[in-house]
Amino acid sequence: MRRAVVTSTATVAGVILLLSLKPHDSTPVKVIGSGGTATDTSAGSAADTPSSGSSAAAGGSSGTSTATRSVTGSAVDTRYGPVQVKVTLAGSKLTAVDVIQYPSEDHRDQEINSYALPVLNQEAIAAQSAGIDVVSGATYTSDGYIRSLQSALDQAGR
Template sequence: MRRTAVWMLGTVTVLVLLFSYHTWTSSRFAPSRVAVAGRDATDDAPDLPESGTFDGDPVVTRLGAVQVRITVAGGRIALAEALRVPNRDRHDVLVNERALPILNAEAVEAQSAQVELVSGATLTWQGYTQSLQPAIDRAGA
């Protein structure tokens, strides 16, 4: 009887540990980024003649659509934000929670669509940069 109880408790413990193991990257970890050597785009970025809010084209990736909006003030990109991103499942949500703040900050820093790749979010990055460029073009760059 005691042997059966220990066996059952061990089995339940292993099953709980197995089903609680997450195979995706958690948003708690610091992002790993691929550096673009020698780039400081803010120094040579052209001033944008138009002020206002400009939406990029929706770009369909394998995981879903990505669309970016920029706000231009004083001839510079003051704010970049994603309007649409893939959110089919928890993995997409976690990847985008980590990647989008980095991509948004990179777009403002670079003042162009030449933003650094965020590791683990390659498809989001591709859609983001492809949507960002038309938004910049609409702003008059």
């Protein structure tokens, strides 16, 4: 009798653990390219490569530059897919953050990111750094966002 109870309990626990696992695979993510068009791609694509670009603007005085430039942070893999941001700086001031890659495999991903990403963008610009809080309910996306943002700021020399 005792063996039957132990065996049944172990079997139920094993089944629960197996059902709670979400396998990590190449999930499609939404990449927003130039022109504002969105395309689906798989994780590990060429869009994961960090890059930076710059566009010249008016020069400043006393050794400070007011050049506007954009820097793309590294893609950070999260449990639900990669997150990658591109920052725009005017001199050393953070003026915009664009999320160019984020998880969007299913409806729930889209729902979470539709409210979390604008909040993260607003917080990053207000803080002028990656020292921002995570958005409740979007912890993985927030963590990936913060790490990619810090990568971009590091590349920009901030």
